[in-house]
Amino acid sequence: MSNIPSELKYATSHEWVRLESDGTATIGITEHAQDLLGDMVFVELPDVDDSISVGDDVAVAESVKAASDIYSPVSGTVIAINEELEDAPELLNSDAFGGGWLFKVKLDDASELENLLDAEGYKNSIDED
Amino acid sequence: MTNKTVLHAKHLASGAKMVDFYGWEMPINYGSQIEEHHAVRKSAGMFDVSHMTIVDVQGTDAKAFLRRLVINDVAKLTIPGKALYTGMLNEAGGVIDDLIIYFFSDTNYRLVVNSATREKDLAWMTKQATGFDITITERPEFGMIAVQGPEAIAKVGTLLSAEESAAVEGMKPFFGVQVGDLFIATTGYTGELGYEIILPESATEDFWQKLLDAGVAPCGLGARDTLRLEAGMNLYGLDMDESVSxxxxxxxxxxxxxxxxxxxxxxxxxxxxxxxxxxxxxxxxxxxxxxxxxxxxxxxxxxxxxxxxxxxxxxxxxxxxxxxxxxxxxxxxxxxxxxxxxxxxxxxxxxxxxxxxxxxxx
CATH class of the missing domain: 2.40.30.110 (Aminomethyltransferase beta-barrel domains)
Known part of the structure; x- marks a missing residue:
C-alpha cells in the first residue's frame, strides 16, 4: 500500500494539496498515481501567473505507459512551477509528495480546500478503484 | 484461468509488478522499466519468456511442410542450429504470426511462436499438416530465459560448464545449439547481443537465480517493449495481424x-x-x-x-x-x-x- 500523508488534502483524481504557512498551496500527484502511471518521461506544467480554477486540466504527466491529465484541485493564480521536472521527471516517481511537486498557487478562496478529501477519505476512494 | 511460468515466485521475490499478458501473469517491471531498459543497453538484463510457445516439427516431410507453411524458405537452412525469422500467412496473405524456426536436420525443426497466438497457430499448423508425414509437438515442459546486453554473453559464460562453453564458443548471431539440458541460441528481441536459453522447467529457477547472482538485472515486459521498438522489431497484434500483408x-x-x-x-x-x-x-x-x-x-x-x-x-x-x-x-x-x-x-x-x-x- 502506498504512502498517504495525513497532513495533505486530496482529490479523487489523485492530486494532493499542501497548505503552506504563508497561505499558498502546493500541488502534486500522489504516490498511488505515479505507481499506476509508471516511469515518468515528460511533465507539462502551467505557466506562472496563469489563472486556474478547480477541475481545469492544467498539467500533463506523461509516462512510458500513458499521458495523464492533471486537474487543478484549487482555484487561484500559479505563482511557481517545479522547473526541476523538465530535466528530472522521475522525481514524480521517486518523491511524489516532496521533490516531485508540480506547482504552487495563490488561493482565491482557502475555504475551497474543505471540499477536498483528507487522507482517510482518499484511501477509501482508491480502495474502491 | 491465469497461467504462471515456472519463474513466477522468483518475480515476486524480486518485487515485480505483475500484469495479465494474454492469460499469463507476467512481470511488467521490477520497479523502473527505464532502469531495466538501460541495464540491457549498457550491461545485461534478463527476461522470463517461458510463456512463449515452443513447437517441434519432425518427420520425413518436415522440410516440405515448412516450405509450404511459411514465407521464408527453410531450404536455405543447411547448417544445423541455424535460425530463420519469418511469417506464417493465411490464404489471404495476412500474417497469422511471426516466428523463429531453428533447423537441426531436414526432418527436425523447432519453432518458437507467440504465446498470445498459441491456439490459432497450433490449429492452423495442424490443419495444414494434412497429407504431410510429420508430427507437431508442443513443448510446454521447458522454461525460457532471454539474457541480453553487451555483457550478457560474458555473464552467462560464468555459469556454463566447459562442455557448454565450448559449444557456444564463437557462435554467430541467429544460431542455436543443444548442449546437455540447455538449448542456447544467439537470438533476441532487444537489438543487443545475448542468448535465449531453453531449459527444463526443473532447472529454470536455479539458472535464473545464478544469473541474478551474476549481476544480470531482471527485466519486465515494459522494458522488453521499449527495447524491441527501439530495435525496430515488430510486435504481433500491434505492428501486424491477420489483416496485414x-x-x-x-x-x-x-x-x-x-x-x-x-x-x-x-x-x-x-x-x-x-x-x-x-x-x-x-x-x-x-x-x-x-x-x-x-x-x-x-x-x-x-x-x-x-x-x-x-x-x-x-x-x-x-x-x-x-x-x-x-x-x-x-x-x-x-x-x-x-x-x-x-x-x-x-x-x-x-x-x-x-x-x-x-x-x-x-
Whole structure:
C-alpha cells in the first residue's frame, strides 16, 4: 500500500494539496498515481501567473505507459512551477509528495480546500478503484 | 484461468509488478522499466519468456511442410542450429504470426511462436499438416530465459560448464545449439547481443537465480517493449495481424520469392500485391520535441493518411519513436504530422530501426 500523508488534502483524481504557512498551496500527484502511471518521461506544467480554477486540466504527466491529465484541485493564480521536472521527471516517481511537486498557487478562496478529501477519505476512494 | 511460468515466485521475490499478458501473469517491471531498459543497453538484463510457445516439427516431410507453411524458405537452412525469422500467412496473405524456426536436420525443426497466438497457430499448423508425414509437438515442459546486453554473453559464460562453453564458443548471431539440458541460441528481441536459453522447467529457477547472482538485472515486459521498438522489431497484434500483408509490415525481407515454384501459403496474393506496388509500408517516426507517440494515432502525409502501429518513449534516445504504417510513396527524411492529444506535431520519417548495440542508427 502506498504512502498517504495525513497532513495533505486530496482529490479523487489523485492530486494532493499542501497548505503552506504563508497561505499558498502546493500541488502534486500522489504516490498511488505515479505507481499506476509508471516511469515518468515528460511533465507539462502551467505557466506562472496563469489563472486556474478547480477541475481545469492544467498539467500533463506523461509516462512510458500513458499521458495523464492533471486537474487543478484549487482555484487561484500559479505563482511557481517545479522547473526541476523538465530535466528530472522521475522525481514524480521517486518523491511524489516532496521533490516531485508540480506547482504552487495563490488561493482565491482557502475555504475551497474543505471540499477536498483528507487522507482517510482518499484511501477509501482508491480502495474502491 | 491465469497461467504462471515456472519463474513466477522468483518475480515476486524480486518485487515485480505483475500484469495479465494474454492469460499469463507476467512481470511488467521490477520497479523502473527505464532502469531495466538501460541495464540491457549498457550491461545485461534478463527476461522470463517461458510463456512463449515452443513447437517441434519432425518427420520425413518436415522440410516440405515448412516450405509450404511459411514465407521464408527453410531450404536455405543447411547448417544445423541455424535460425530463420519469418511469417506464417493465411490464404489471404495476412500474417497469422511471426516466428523463429531453428533447423537441426531436414526432418527436425523447432519453432518458437507467440504465446498470445498459441491456439490459432497450433490449429492452423495442424490443419495444414494434412497429407504431410510429420508430427507437431508442443513443448510446454521447458522454461525460457532471454539474457541480453553487451555483457550478457560474458555473464552467462560464468555459469556454463566447459562442455557448454565450448559449444557456444564463437557462435554467430541467429544460431542455436543443444548442449546437455540447455538449448542456447544467439537470438533476441532487444537489438543487443545475448542468448535465449531453453531449459527444463526443473532447472529454470536455479539458472535464473545464478544469473541474478551474476549481476544480470531482471527485466519486465515494459522494458522488453521499449527495447524491441527501439530495435525496430515488430510486435504481433500491434505492428501486424491477420489483416496485414508482410509487405506492409517491414517483413518483405523474410519472404523467399525464389525458387518460383515453391508454393507457400499466401504466395499468389503477395505476388499480386508486389506487382501492384500499392501496399502501404512500415516506417519509423521520430519526435524530437516533448510528448510520446502512441499506438493508433493518425499520421498525416501529403500522400494520404497512415497510422502509428506502436509508439513509445525511447529511453536510449531521450525522445519518442514509433513504427507507423503509411502510404508507400512516403520517404525516409520526409516530415509528416501526427495527431497527438488534440494537436498536430511534426515528426521525421526514418527507416523502422532506431537503436542497435546501444547506438542510434538513423
Amino acid at each position: 508482410p509487405i506492409a509490415a517491414n517483413m518483405a525481407w523474410t519472404i523467399s520469392w525464389e525458387p518460383t515454384d515453391r508454393d507457400f501459403i499466401g504466395r499468389e496474393v503477395l505476388t499480386a500485391q508486389k506487382s501492384a506496388g500499392d501496399q502501404p509500408k512500415l516506417v519509423g517516426l521520430v519526435l524530437e520535441e516533448k510528448g510520446v507517440l502512441r499506438t493508433a494515432q493518425k499520421v498525416i502525409t501529403e500522400a494520404g493518411e497512415g497510422i502509428i502501429t506502436s509508439g513509445t518513449f525511447s529511453p536510449t534516445l531521450g525522445h519518442s519513436v514509433a513504427l507507423a504504417r503509411v502510404p508507400r510513396s512516403v520517404k525516409v527524411g520526409d516530415v509528416v504530422e501526427v495527431e497527438m492529444r488534440k494537436k498536430l506535431v511534426k515528426v521525421t520519417v526514418t527507416k523502422p530501426s532506431f537503436v542497435r548495440n546501444g547506438k542510434k542508427v538513423f
